[in-house]
Amino acid sequence: MTQSFDQAMRAFEPALPLGVAYSGGADSSALLVACARKWPGQVVAIHVNHGLQAAAADFEAHCRSVCSRLGIPLHVEAVHAHAVPGQSPEDAARIARYKAFDALAQMECAEVAIKSIAIAQHADDQVETVLLALGRGAGLAGLSGMPAQWQRGNVHFFRPLLQVAGDALQQWLVANNEPWVSDPTNADHRYTRNHIRSALLPALQRVFPQFLDTFARSARHAAEAESLLVEMADEDWRTVEREATSRPDIRSLQALSPARQSNVLRRWLKLEHGVIPQASQLLELRKQVQACTTRGHRIHLKVGNGFVTRRGATLEWRQAESLN
């Protein structure tokens, strides 16, 4: 169920001190101010300067001025978020940002000895994430949306506003006379998200007035089902792995149902090699595994930036350049 901002803040009980990921935008401004009011002296603002646009310095200056007015310590982390080919500037910034948060979380004797970090995504962001996942044909992991909490080292990460409508946050800021800055590049580098926001969400509101609740519920169902798939993949890996070789045994794979084969093959490629196979590659691999019934049967299939080949009774994945 969607919550009011006050309800969400009442339900939020992180271990303190708390770091709030503060961009200067509306959502994280509301979260920062409300947290600082709830736990005076126990909240630190964390601002990441991506250095990506001329406006980055203005964002940082805005954050400094708000924090100094409210007496909230501010930790600024400068990162270099340059997009690699095939990556949007937004993705590069997000990856650099989470790396910076993780680094802060790992620092034992950091000047900010925070126990938790809160990030301000809300219910509309969650729906956008799920719609983006549907748009690229994602599996259950993508359809699960963003998790409400997770742990890294000793630090707990939270998204306490996932059930709060975005409008409610801006209304709260206006009512409390608190400022925020808008991202001038929104229209460019957040094109798809903005398009979803301006074109899709109003249409969804008309057709499914409860969509913020119901889409979030579907995402939770997907997350639960995904955790079962992960458990099953771990269990199947224990029977499929050939004597601690980190390679799957072909006969053991053949004994599994097609869906379980895909599930455990995906786990093998991802956890052992950091490779996410395309659905078509996985299907082809399964076909080749099924057809592999004679001694001389060869398997050779491109997956990710390498190849899956047959090695005796097992499958092996090797990077393209190490194959000679």
Ligand SMILES: Nc1ncnc2c1ncn2[C@@H]1O[C@H](COP(=O)(O)OP(=O)(O)OP(=O)(O)O)[C@@H](O)[C@H]1O
């Ligand atoms: N530069 C940054 N420094 C610290 N935290 C950030 C920064 N950018 C984003 N975040 C955190 O990640 C969350 C999601 O960021 P995103 O850019 O997707 O949303 P947003 O709509 O711009 O949020 P906000 O309105 O708070 O800026 C933010 O709410 C904030 O908690």
